[in-house]
Amino acid sequence: MATATDTPATPPPQHTIHILPAPFTHSPLTLLAQGAEALVYRTVFLTPHTPCVLKYRPPKPYRHPILDKRLTKARLLAEARVLVKCRKDGVTVPAVLGLDAENGWMVLEWVEGGSVRGVLDGWVAGGGRFEGVEAGNGVWGLMRRIGRAVGRVHDIGVCHGDLTTSNLMVRTGASAVRGESEGPQTQTQMQRPKRLTPSALREAAMTSDAPPVFELPPEEPPPPPSKAQSTSDLEGDIVLIDFGLATQTVQDEDRAVDLYVLERAFAATHPGAEALFQEVLRSYGESYKGGRSVLRKLEDVRLRGRKRSMLG
Amino acid sequence: MIALGLEGSANKIGIGLISHPSANEPPIVLSNLRHTYPTPPGEGFLPKDTAIHHRAWVVRLIKQAVRQAGVKIEDIDCICYTKGPGMGAPLQSVALAARTLSLLWGKPLVGVNHCVGHIEMGRAITHASNPVVLYVSGGNTQVIAYSAQRYRIFGETLDIAIGNCIDRFARTLMIPNDPFPGYNVEQLAKKGKNLVDMPYAVKGMDASFSGILAAADLLAAQIDENLPLEKRLKTEDGELVTKADLCFSLQETIYAMLVEITERAMAHVGSTQVLVVGGVGSNKRLQQMMGLMARDRRGSVFATDERFCIDNGIMIAHAGLLEFKTGVTTKLEDSTCTQRFRTDEVFVGWRD
Numbered sequence: 001m002a003t004a005t006d007t008p009a010t011p012p013p014q015h016t017i018h019i020l021p022a023p024f025t026h027s028p029l030t031l032l033a034q035g036a037e038a039l040v041y042r043t044v045f046l047t048p049h050t051p052c053v054l055k056y057r058p059p060k061p062y063r064h065p066i067l068d069k070r071l072t073k074a075r076l077l078a079e080a081r082v083l084v085k086c087r088k089d090g091v092t093v094p095a096v097l098g099l100d101a102e103n104g105w106m107v108l109e110w111v112e113g114g115s116v117r118g119v120l121d122g123w124v125a126g127g128g129r130f131e132g133v134e135a136g137n138g139v140w141g142l143m144r145r146i147g148r149a150v151g152r153v154h155d156i157g158v159c160h161g162d163l164t165t166s167n168l169m170v171r172t173g174a175s176a177v178r179g180e181s182e183g184p185q186t187q188t189q190m191q192r193p194k195r196l197t198p199s200a201l202r203e204a205a206m207t208s209d210a211p212p213v214f215e216l217p218p219e220e221p222p223p224p225p226s227k228a229q230s231t232s233d234l235e236g237d238i239v240l241i242d243f244g245l246a247t248q249t250v251q252d253e254d255r256a257v258d259l260y261v262l263e264r265a266f267a268a269t270h271p272g273a274e275a276l277f278q279e280v281l282r283s284y285g286e287s288y289k290g291g292r293s294v295l296r297k298l299e300d301v302r303l304r305g306r307k308r309s310m311l312g
Numbered sequence: 313m314i315a316l317g318l319e320g321s322a323n324k325i326g327i328g329l330i331s332h333p334s335a336n337e338p339p340i341v342l343s344n345l346r347h348t349y350p351t352p353p354g355e356g357f358l359p360k361d362t363a364i365h366h367r368a369w370v371v372r373l374i375k376q377a378v379r380q381a382g383v384k385i386e387d388i389d390c391i392c393y394t395k396g397p398g399m400g401a402p403l404q405s406v407a408l409a410a411r412t413l414s415l416l417w418g419k420p421l422v423g424v425n426h427c428v429g430h431i432e433m434g435r436a437i438t439h440a441s442n443p444v445v446l447y448v449s450g451g452n453t454q455v456i457a458y459s460a461q462r463y464r465i466f467g468e469t470l471d472i473a474i475g476n477c478i479d480r481f482a483r484t485l486m487i488p489n490d491p492f493p494g495y496n497v498e499q500l501a502k503k504g505k506n507l508v509d510m511p512y513a514v515k516g517m518d519a520s521f522s523g524i525l526a527a528a529d530l531l532a533a534q535i536d537e538n539l540p541l542e543k544r545l546k547t548e549d550g551e552l553v554t555k556a557d558l559c560f561s562l563q564e565t566i567y568a569m570l571v572e573i574t575e576r577a578m579a580h581v582g583s584t585q586v587l588v589v590g591g592v593g594s595n596k597r598l599q600q601m602m603g604l605m606a607r608d609r610r611g612s613v614f615a616t617d618e619r620f621c622i623d624n625g626i627m628i629a630h631a632g633l634l635e636f637k638t639g640v641t642t643k644l645e646d647s648t649c650t651q652r653f654r655t656d657e658v659f660v661g662w663r664d
């Protein structure tokens with residue numbers, strides 16, 4: 001058979017571990033994820049008991065340095081601005097604790113819990129089936145909360161830009177809100193005291209003689225959880241993370257593309273969950289005033305994306 | 313088993329014969345012929361004329377391919393043809409040839425999805441077992457990963473295909489179409505060194521290229537040699553921006569977008585292998601950038617050369633034969649074509 005041209009020979013891995021810029025050069029770091037753009041570490045910030053996430057965007061060697069600098073800086077700043085705006089307007093996102101755009105890093109509040117992706121995979125591993133889920137199952141509630149969370153963020157004029165089930169977290173642990181709050185976001189929910197502002201965080205860390213933070217379970221719970229376990233995993237606030245591609249916009253078009261990206265991520269990552277995803281859209285449509293017209297726009301975007309003519 | 317493959321979804325007609333000796337042995341390419349409908353610089357190809365071209369060449373190429381393969385008609389197990397996606401008239405003209413052969417020789421037909429053809433061929437040639445696939449061609453831009461018997465589309469273009477963008481860009485700059493516009497842009501880009509700002513549009517695992525095209529039109533007008541010197545586009549250092557600089561900037565921008573959406577899909581599905589298929593995948597700069605990205609993820613990139621990247625008959629024969637071996641054939645009355653045929657519509661019965 002013909003020989004494969006294994007490309008302009010892929011250079012061997014040089015630096016599997018990046019040297020982090022100060023002040024993190026000597027911090028205790030646990031790599032959580034190598035996302036598309038960022039290396040995401042768990043570490044501590046300000047006090048040895050304050051767990052946090054360090055998001056570092058190393059230069060991309062494949063990208064032209066000018067383009068790389070432009071993109072990295074713009075995205076980091078945009079991400080931070082959007083996070084701050086979300087917090088201000090009552091959307092549940094991690095707080096920004098520190099940032100250096102020139103050197104490509106940002107420190108975020110630690111969110112206890114797992115990604116929706118992990119939760120859904122866990123639910124399937126625990127015996128859940130996407131087809132024909134009975135009405136009372138907690139997974140419907142999860143879908144509704146996702147729909148509302150996305151609706152909320154759109155309502156305040158932000159489009160996420162990279163909605164996948166990895167970028168939606170379900171907050172668990174003592175602080176998670178148990179049970180499901182039905183209906184559109186109420187005033188009280190919006191004004192629910194914000195968790196862990198930087199100062200509250202600092203305070204908590206200083207006053208508690210709490211145990212050190214370092215042995216935390218991995219983010220995506222690998223052992224298939226028991227049924228009971230997986231049900232409780234479905235509860236908890238939806239926290240949106242990873243705003244690296246977010247934009248501030250109120251255009252139906254942008255919002256619809258956001259939903260389209262999520263819809264496709266869902267279809268691709270969780271085969272069989274199409275009916276469940278309809279529930280995300282339904283609750284999205286009800287979650288704020290502009291929701292319905294975005295759903296109509298989504299139909300156009302689908303047609304364009306999926307049935308594009310070959311001739312462009 | 314031996315299959316004959318016929319491909320003609322765009323401006324190239326490709327005929328090939330492949331043999332799958334046994335389950336554990338790699339497939340053998342017996343012959344792989346292609347002819348491209350030539351168009352002058354600045355012009356694209358129209359479906360009607362392309363179909364005429366394919367009709368004029370199909371018999372000649374089939375005869376030659378069978379002769380070159382050194383097989384007898386009796387040895388051929390099935391006739392595979394491109395069912396779609398692609399341009400209607402060219403697809404139909406080649407499907408007609410396939411039906412004729414099927415009746416004439418009494419062989420079963422297998423209708424093949426063009427995109428799946430690209431993917432399976434790439435996998436066979438490179439031995440990439442379960443890669444994230446970047447499929448980039450004149451008509452398609454998709455980021456694909458396999459899961460549960462389907463090739464699922466994680467990301468794609470929100471407007472025009474990457475190859476279409478490159479080809480139209482080349483037309484604007486009057487860069488020749490022969491052998492491929494993208495190839496000529498690649499050669500010119502090697503002489504460019506100044507990076508000109510172009511719209512960089514990535515949304516999650518999707519990308520958009522129409523903005524680039526609009527910008528390219530404006531930029532091309534600004535480097536016109538007939539413009540007075542003071543009106544011409546210059547770099548910050550006062551250097552005149554050249555055609556080569558524009559090609560360079562185009563490549564740096566759009567290929568970075570492709571690598572980025574591929575990397576995002578790899579991060580998302582947790583894969584370290586990436587396979588690049590489709591005509592644009594033969595671009596060396598794209599392959600190099602992909603390699604650098606994969607290296608940082610401790611992974612590897614797989615790519616094939618122009619013979620298997622650019623549309624060809626072999627890939628149709630190969631994917632068709634894989635399907636044939638699972639017992640699937642296309643009945644004569646179902647042997648239609650379709651301009652729209654999504655990658656994820658195909659049931660992939662031959663993979664675990």
Ligand SMILES: Nc1ncnc2c1ncn2[C@@H]1O[C@H](COP(=O)(O)OP(=O)(O)OP(=O)(O)O)[C@@H](O)[C@H]1O
Nearest residue numbers: 033035036037038040053094109110111219242244
């Ligand atoms: N604030 C947080 N608290 C806990 N875990 C987090 C937090 N932020 C991120 N993570 C974990 O790290 C992973 C990667 O983070 P994130 O999605 O922000 O980066 P990324 O995917 O690399 O970003 P990008 O897509 O811009 O490259 C998440 O999927 C999540 O598991």
Ligand SMILES: Nc1ncnc2c1ncn2[C@@H]1O[C@H](COP(=O)(O)OP(=O)(O)OP(=O)(O)O)[C@@H](O)[C@H]1O
Nearest residue numbers: 322449450451452475492494495590591592595623
């Ligand atoms: N070296 C190269 N660099 C970049 N682009 C290239 C190169 N060689 C060929 N191309 C581009 O590849 C495209 C043709 O690829 P291919 O034959 O796979 O696709 P197609 O028939 O146009 O579309 P499809 O695969 O969607 O049917 C053209 O856009 C051409 O310019």
Ligand SMILES: [Mg+2]
Nearest residue numbers: 035166167242
């Ligand atoms: Mg992410």
Ligand SMILES: [Mg+2]
Nearest residue numbers: 449590591623
């Ligand atoms: Mg092709």
